[in-house]
Amino acid sequence: MNDLFKNLPPTEKIYETEGMTLEFNANVLACVPCNNGLYAIVLDRTAFFPGGGGQEFDTGFIGGSSITKAEQIGDVIVHYSETPAVVGNAVCSVDRAERIRRMEHHTGEHVFSGTVHKHFGLENTGFHLGTEYVTIDTSGPLSAEQLAEAERLANEAVRKNDRIEILFPSDEELSRLEYRSKKELTGQVRIVKIGETDTCACCAPHLERTGQVGAITIISAMPYKGGMRLFMLAGDEAIRELRRRQNALKAAGEMLSVKPNEVPEAVKKLRASFEEAGRERAALISEICEMKLSEQRKREDYRLLVYEKADAQIANRLGKEQAKGVLFFLAVFGQEGALRYVMKSDALDLGKLAPQVNGILGGRGGGKSGEISGSVGVPLKDVEECAAKIYEKLKREPAPALKL
Ligand SMILES: [Zn+2]
Missing domain, CATH: 2.40.30.130 (Elongation Factor Tu (Ef-tu); domain 3)
Known part of the structure; x- marks a missing residue:
């Protein structure tokens, strides 16, 4: 070919x-x-x-x-x-729209990387122009303040509206030129010069003036290989993305009845009250569980807690006390179709008996000697009957050696 x-x-x-x-x-x-x-x-x-x-x-x-x-x-x-x-x-x-989009991003990348190089002494060690954003890798870290300053300075360079010059220097001219380059170059080197902002070896097409970039924004950043990976948008897409975020913030503000800028503080408060409500709910559920179990105080065979809103944490906490003086304590909780169980015993080696328990409950699970947990396959209405069956089966099991 x-x-x-x-x-x-x-x-x-x-x-x-x-x-x-x-x-x-x-x-x-x-x-x-x-x-x-x-x-x-x-x-x-x-x-x-x-x-x-x-x-x-x-x-x-x-x-x-x-x-x-x-x-x-x-x-x-x-x-x-x-x-x-x-x-x-x-x-x-x-294809005009796609090429302009790429040139806005590519030229924006020159302006941004040149700015970072000039003001913070960092090299661009990687660049990728994707379909959703541009990634730029830097040779060293940048704080959030430095990043914001680099973005401000890059947009200042955009507004200067410098001409983007394309140079084909001779070897001699090139040896005198200071320019950014990601790799060793051979043959005729093409240099892209943007005013005082950037001088860089590059093969791709660019806009004619920095003003055509319109705007540059860094949408996110993360540490990467000793430097940073920055996610950048330029031109029309930068404005569109900022508008999308603005709308999202406005919508969140309306739901919280605050101005967009007050959303973080309002969310912080909401989260605190949500956590408080969660603690109160857990305390109430725990209280209901204790009430349900108080009715069984006189039982000598086993104790059973069946309550959808309970959870493993509550079952474990109550179980320690409830397992005393009976063969076992069994708690079943969760939503119908995804029920869970926690079982505790001071008298039985439940770790070994788990297959029999699972068989009756139609679920899967296991654990250690005094405590097992797992899933429940039978419907909630059958749990009481299953617990009686488990008791009938396990009461014939020999007690394990006493733990000292
Ligand atoms: Zn370029």
Whole structure:
């Protein structure tokens, strides 16, 4: 396949110097069928970016052929389509919305990374332009305050509306130039210079001026490999995301009857009162359980607590006392269909008897000698009958050796 393009002249890369040229005329030099059923189309000049440096390839049209992929093979840019293109002149167009979105993010990344480098001395060690956000990895940590300051300074650089210059320096000029680069470069190096903000080696298309980036925002950050992984949005998407968040905060504020900025404080209060209510509820449930069990105080066989709202914590706490002087204490709680049990005994080795208990309760579980727990398969209404069956079965079991 690669041999097919060997004799073709290098493709003129319009995207390298004119990022905003998205409609263009070109000559179709070759159109050949590929093994995967697609046609490979080569032009004399193209605005289709073939992908690279963390940015995806462009899609669009060459004449009537929809281009689904572009890649660089040697010096030639190859475009792929399901339909063949006619050799000769063709009107071509790059998918505008997607390319502008990518350039807003990509150029925004230059402005932000250049700012972080200039003001905080950190390198960009990784960049990926995804479909939802851009990730930027930095060589060192940034505090929340530093991050906010970097965002402010980057937006200040956007407002300066600097021209984005594309330079192709000679080896000598390059040796005198200070620029950011993620890897060792060979051949002609392309430098992207943005005023005093950034000088960086890069292969991708960019906007013409920083003002076109519109806005830069860091939506989240996390420590990553000794530095940070930052999630950035720029341009139209930054505004949209901030609007989405604004709306969410406004809706939360309306539910809490406070202004959007007061939501965190209101949620803090709500959470405290929710926790308090939870503690009160637990105390009430515990009290109800004790009342239910007080009716069984005189029993000498076993004690049974059946209450949906109880839980393992309550059962464990009450169980210690309730298991004294009887063969066992059994608590069944939870929702019908997902019932649980806790069983305690001072007289039986429940760890060994668990299969028999599980068999009667239709569930699964286990534990140690004096305490087992697990699931219950029988419906709530049958639990009382099951407990009697368990007693009948276990009362014949020998008592374990006394624990000293
Ligand atoms: Zn770039």
